[in-house]
Amino acid sequence: MDPISALQEPFVQRAFIAITMASLVAGLVSLMIRYSQLQFLAVESFHALVAAAAVGYFVELFYPVSPELVAYLVMVGLLGFLNVLEGRVERLTAIAALSLSSATIISLFSFGLAQKSPFGSTIIYNILFGTPFLILQREVPYVVLAGSAMLLVLVALWKRILLLSFDPDYFAFIKGNNSFFLHRLFIYAMVAAAAVYLTKITGAVAAHVLLIAPSLAPFRQVSPVTVVLYALLVCYSAAFASIIFNLPYGAALGFFALLGYLLPAVIRRS
Amino acid sequence: MMSLEARGLSVSYGGVKALEDVTFSLRHPSSLIIVGPNGAGKTTLLKALLGMVDYEGELRVFGLEPRRDSQKLRQLVSYLPQASSVNQIVPLKVRDIVYSPQELAGESREAAERAIEITDIGGLLERRFSELSGGEKQRVLIARALAKRAKMLLLDEPFSMVDVGGREQIAELLLEAQRREGITLVIVSHDLSYFLKREPYVVLLNRRLIAFGMAQEVLTFQNLAKTYGIAKVGEVYFAGEEHGPY
Ligand SMILES: Nc1ncnc2c1ncn2[C@@H]1O[C@H](COP(=O)(O)OP(=O)(O)OP(=O)(O)O)[C@@H](O)[C@H]1O
Ligand SMILES: [Mg+2]
Numbered sequence: 001m002d003p004i005s006a007l008q009e010p011f012v013q014r015a016f017i018a019i020t021m022a023s024l025v026a027g028l029v030s031l032m033i034r035y036s037q038l039q040f041l042a043v044e045s046f047h048a049l050v051a052a053a054a055v056g057y058f059v060e061l062f063y064p065v066s067p068e069l070v071a072y073l074v075m076v077g078l079l080g081f082l083n084v085l086e087g088r089v090e091r092l093t094a095i096a097a098l099s100l101s102s103a104t105i106i107s108l109f110s111f112g113l114a115q116k117s118p119f120g121s122t123i124i125y126n127i128l129f130g131t132p133f134l135i136l137q138r139e140v141p142y143v144v145l146a147g148s149a150m151l152l153v154l155v156a157l158w159k160r161i162l163l164l165s166f167d168p169d170y171f172a173f174i175k176g177n178n179s180f181f182l183h184r185l186f187i188y189a190m191v192a193a194a195a196v197y198l199t200k201i202t203g204a205v206a207a208h209v210l211l212i213a214p215s216l217a218p219f220r221q222v223s224p225v226t227v228v229l230y231a232l233l234v235c236y237s238a239a240f241a242s243i244i245f246n247l248p249y250g251a252a253l254g255f256f257a258l259l260g261y262l263l264p265a266v267i268r269r270s
Numbered sequence: 271m272m273s274l275e276a277r278g279l280s281v282s283y284g285g286v287k288a289l290e291d292v293t294f295s296l297r298h299p300s301s302l303i304i305v306g307p308n309g310a311g312k313t314t315l316l317k318a319l320l321g322m323v324d325y326e327g328e329l330r331v332f333g334l335e336p337r338r339d340s341q342k343l344r345q346l347v348s349y350l351p352q353a354s355s356v357n358q359i360v361p362l363k364v365r366d367i368v369y370s371p372q373e374l375a376g377e378s379r380e381a382a383e384r385a386i387e388i389t390d391i392g393g394l395l396e397r398r399f400s401e402l403s404g405g406e407k408q409r410v411l412i413a414r415a416l417a418k419r420a421k422m423l424l425l426d427e428p429f430s431m432v433d434v435g436g437r438e439q440i441a442e443l444l445l446e447a448q449r450r451e452g453i454t455l456v457i458v459s460h461d462l463s464y465f466l467k468r469e470p471y472v473v474l475l476n477r478r479l480i481a482f483g484m485a486q487e488v489l490t491f492q493n494l495a496k497t498y499g500i501a502k503v504g505e506v507y508f509a510g511e512e513h514g515p516y
Contacts, residue, residue, distance in 0.1 A: 035360045088284075163370050166360040166399075169351035170414070173320055174374050176340055223361065 006243045014140055015132035019235040021147030022132070022201045026210035027228030028154045029194040034215040034222070035165040036187055041082070044095045046208045047102035048078040049195045053127040053204060054109035061116050068196055075192035078102060083188060130203030131249040132239065146197060154190070158224075161187065206250040210235075213257045218264050230260055271332070273298035273422055273454040274319065278327035281314050287477065288314045291327070294473060294482040298332070298421065301448060301455040303462045303485070306475035307498050312458040313352055315475065316424050319456070320349060332421065344375075348420035350411055352458075353430045358400040364410050365395040371418035378419070385416035388447060404431030412440065416447060422454040423447075429461055438464055 006012045033042045056071030078098060085094035114120035126134070135143060154161075164171045164183050172180040191211070198207030213234070214227040238252035245252075274296040281289040289311040296302055304312050317323045321336030321343055329336055334343050348371075368386060371377040386392055389409045394402065399410065408431050415423060428444070429437045441464030448455050457465070462472065462485070472488045474480040474497045481488045481497075 035357075037357065037359075159366070159373060162360050162362055163366070163374060165357055166362050166367070167351060167356050169322075169355040170349065170370070171374070172322060173349045173351070174344065174371060174418070176344065177322060 001243050001246075003240050003243055010137070011133055011135075012239075012243070014135045014137065015239060016236075017140060018132045018135045018143050018201045019239055020232065021143060022198055022210065023231035023235045024228055025147055025150050025154075025194050026198060027214050027231040028151065028158075028224060029190060030211055030213070030215040030231075031222070031224060031227050032154070032161055032187060033191060033211065035162060037165070038187070038191065039212070039216075040091065040095055041079070041188075041191065042211050044099055045079075045191065045195055045211060046204065047099045047106065048075055049199055049204045049208065050127060051078065051102040051105035051109070052192075052196065053199055054106055054113060054124070057123050057127065058109045058112050058116070061113070068200055071199070072192060072196045074105075075196055076189055079188045079192055080185075083185075126203065127199070128204050129206075129248060129250050130199070130201075131242070132201050133242075133249070135201065143201065150190070150193060150197065157186070202253065203250055206253045209250075209253060209257050213260075217260055220264075234260055271298045272296065272330070273300070273332060274302070274456075275330040276327070277329075279315075279318060279329055280326045281311070281318050281323055282326075289318065289325075289475075290478050292475070292479045294479065296454065296471060299448065299452045299454045301445075301457070301465060301468060301470040302473060303465055303470050304456065304458045304473045304475060305460070305462060305497065306473075306480075310476045310497075312475060313426055315473075316349070316426055316456070316458065319424060320344075320347065346420060347422045347424060348415045348418040350415040350423075350425040350428060352426040353408065353411065356407075356411070362399050363395070364391065364397050364399055364402070367399055367410055368395070368413045368417055370414055375418065377417065381419050382413075382417040385413040388416060388443060389413040405433060405436035408432050408436070408440065412443070420453060422456065424456045426458045427460070428457065429459055437461065441465060 030042070033039060052071040052074040053067070055074045056067035056069075059065060059070045060067040078101070081101070082094055082098045085097055089097075110124050113123055117123065160183065164180075168180070171183070175183070195207060195211060198210050201207075202210065210231060214231045215222060217227070217230050219226050219230070234253060234256045237256040238249060241247055241252040241256070242249045272295055274294070276295070277293050279289060279292040280287060292315070304315060306312050314323065318325045318329060319331055319336060321340035324337065331343055332346055334346075336343055366373075368391070369379075369382050372379055372382055386395070389412055391406070391409050391413055394406060394410065399407065402410065408428060412425070412428060415425065423444075425444070428440055432440060444455060444457070445465070445468055447453070462470070466485055470485055471483065472485045473482050474488060474493055476497050481493045
């Protein structure tokens with residue numbers, strides 16, 4: 001499809017609104033993950049993410065609740081489980097335990113989805129590889145509202161997040177243990193919210209890329225501006241590429257995200 | 271008035287004792303240097319005094335019980351964590367770091383301004399922390415500790431990353447702050463030579479209390495050998511000897 005006429009299409013416009021919000025959220029949250037040294041968590045969040053979404057859509061078959069809300073709660077539960085484990089066993093063991101329990105949940109609930117719903121396999125496909133071109137008109141206000149709310153909270157607490165990550169011991173001293181714990185919890189809850197939000201817009205595979213890739217890109221200056229710009233460029237290029245070449249969005253996103261990693265290295269060499 | 275009183279103080283992490291049956295007390299104002307090998311429980315002792323870890327036994331800081339009255343206690347003390355707790359990926363400017371007690375605990379700006387003056391870091395405020403030299407970094411972190419009004423200052427290895435000339439400077443700065451403000455200084459350090467002329471109290475620690483008292487009474491060859499195990503004693507003893515008769 002020709003990209004200029006595609007932009008006239010309402011479903012394409014909706015996709016661009018959604019990926020703009022997604023890029024802003026992904027940029028800041030991935031930076032927060034980097035600063036608070038939760039990369040391991042982010043890498044492992046994939047299993048939890050798919051598990052949460054599978055439970056969300058399975059529950060929706062029986063109860064009139066938003067699958068995103070259920071997914072968010074499951075995600076918080078799984079990360080909370082990790083948080084509890086981390087105090088007791090080695091960090092890598094805790095993460096492995098999270099991935100094993102998530103894998104079990106994924107398998108059970110996707111099987112349940114496929115059994116109980118005639119669209120089961122489509123739902124599973126969309127959880128994994130969903131695309132922003134499937135955002136419905138009635139969902140747009142929620143996408144914008146939820147994204148703006150996350151951005152507002154992040155911007156308001158940004159300095160605190162930085163101070164907490166810079167020197168956790170000092171932060172715990174000056175705010176007290178309880179407040180320190182709540183702030184850590186806030187960071188986990190924010191990662192969970194962003195993961196579910198991005199999954200809704202791009203599917204879990206691409207959401208996972210967006211949670212990790214922006215802040216780890218090999219820029220000389222990693223800052224909120226460069227990271228958000230990177231996310232925007234990757235998301236927009238992927239959208240255009242998937243329109244022009246009729247590619248799945250996730251594949252295009254992966255390709256451009258990688259290109260963003262390779263280009264700075266090539267430019268620096270020459 | 272007593273600033274610190276510990277009786278039978280023990281701290282364990284998951285069943286393993288990091289501190290066992292430690293007893294000592296300290297008047298206010300005075301200075302205390304905590305000395306001991308790696309893993310001796312020095313940081314743990316500071317964290318217990320700050321109410322940041324659970325402990326058994328009796329502990330009072332300015333008459334308060336740290337775990338129970340931690341909120342009140344935080345208003346009376348300031349703290350410099352061990353530099354290894356700092357995560358330098360975070361792109362903070364010196365200004366943001368020094369003013370963190372203002373940002374996080376509503377301290378007065380004058381306290382920060384005075385701390386900047388005392389530590390002489392006015393020229394560094396707009397620089398990135400990660401780009402400073404080791405000594406400059408340590409001065410910034412000390413400024414952050416001083417930017418909070420306090421009756422007691424707890425410093426965990428304020429000399430790490432600092433060369434010999436810088437150590438002298440930092441020690442002077444701390445002792446000067448102590449003299450002017452009448453505060454109690456509690457310092458964990460492997461190098462106590464700079465403080466000896468002010469006759470500090472010393473805690474020798476190796477999970478258990480090896481000795482407590484005035485420096486000249488406590489810093490004997492025997493006690494140091496007991497604290498460190500024989501191999502390291504020559505070094506430490508020498509550091510003390512250089513600066514005085516102990
Ligand atoms: N959060 C923790 N969880 C489990 N064990 C801990 C924890 N913090 C400290 N320890 C253990 O307690 C013991 C004392 O540690 P501490 O940090 O107090 O030693 P230290 O005297 O400050 O050593 P260093 O000179 O290396 O700073 C060590 O064996 C350490 O491994
Ligand atoms: Mg220590």
